[in-house]
Amino acid sequence: MRLLPVAITIAGSDSGGGAGIQADLKTFAALGVHGTVALTSVTAQNTYQVTMVHDLPPEMVYEQVRVVAEDMGIDAGKTGMLSNAGIIAAVARAVRDFNFPLVVDPVMVAKSGAPLLQEDAVEALARELLPQAKVVTPNAPEAERLTGIKVVDVETAKLAAKKLVGDLGCEAAVVKGGHLGGAMSVDVLYWRNEYRVFETPRVGGCTHGTGCTFSAAIAAELAKGASIPNAVKVAKEFVTLAIKHGLKVGKGHCPVNPTAWLELNAQRFAVLKRVEEAVELLLAHSRELSPYAPEVGINVVMALPSPYAESSGDVAGV
Numbered sequence: 001m002r003l004l005p006v007a008i009t010i011a012g013s014d015s016g017g018g019a020g021i022q023a024d025l026k027t028f029a030a031l032g033v034h035g036t037v038a039l040t041s042v043t044a045q046n047t048y049q050v051t052m053v054h055d056l057p058p059e060m061v062y063e064q065v066r067v068v069a070e071d072m073g074i075d076a077g078k079t080g081m082l083s084n085a086g087i088i089a090a091v092a093r094a095v096r097d098f099n100f101p102l103v104v105d106p107v108m109v110a111k112s113g114a115p116l117l118q119e120d121a122v123e124a125l126a127r128e129l130l131p132q133a134k135v136v137t138p139n140a141p142e143a144e145r146l147t148g149i150k151v152v153d154v155e156t157a158k159l160a161a162k163k164l165v166g167d168l169g170c171e172a173a174v175v176k177g178g179h180l181g182g183a184m185s186v187d188v189l190y191w192r193n194e195y196r197v198f199e200t201p202r203v204g205g206c207t208h209g210t211g212c213t214f215s216a217a218i219a220a221e222l223a224k225g226a227s228i229p230n231a232v233k234v235a236k237e238f239v240t241l242a243i244k245h246g247l248k249v250g251k252g253h254c255p256v257n258p259t260a261w262l263e264l265n266a267q268r269f270a271v272l273k274r275v276e277e278a279v280e281l282l283l284a285h286s287r288e289l290s291p292y293a294p295e296v297g298i299n300v301v302m303a304l305p306s307p308y309a310e311s312s313g314d315v316a317g318v
Contacts, residue, residue, distance in 0.1 A: 013078025018255025038064035048252025131169030206246020
């Protein structure tokens, strides 16, 4: 494996910056891999609508993958918006030719409700791309469209995940539970004849770009050499944090915040550093300050800034 893993997103552009390649590249960077792009479509999009879509020629999509693969190599890739059967065929050919593990996010509809995959392309996706997928990550409606199984709970999610692997040929399937409601957000992974369930408390926040971010996080972890279960585990934690600390912009569905993964750790380091500096300052002036110090001593504490401070575990003190 390279010192700096390389991942590629093969997806559309979201001019609002919340989903698509924009979310993918933020996720790749936050997880420590070099992000590259094969752009499939340009969308005029914001937090509540998609007003125009321009698809790139399939040969241009293929060529973007080729030049990256032949120069840097590709440790893992992911797909998002593929739009039409021609683009799907080009991507399938690129994956065959350059042989990298692929995460397929079978994007069909934008958060605003706008269609992002043409009707005749669904069959092409199932026939040409899913058999090459290392992991496929449908939400409940997408899983139903691909398998014919109506996903309403964990048990039906398990059935759909097993069918995606057994009948459609991908190595592993994660059926996401974000659309199912309930106090817990439950995702079901089927891999090597076993089910694994990943659940977290459902959090409020922003949800535009959740599917892109989740699949990009899996691809990033695979690029670093993680197993599929471990990649899904990290991706679940990553997207939950991104939702929780989403970016409150726009009039519609506000976007997730992939950089929260970095910001939280950076703020923790900054708090520890400032507490350390405060202690050093007190010690340097201990002679002048000692007459004013109470008998019980002096405590130096600092909490993470809003919105990251949630409990006493987010406070550093001496």
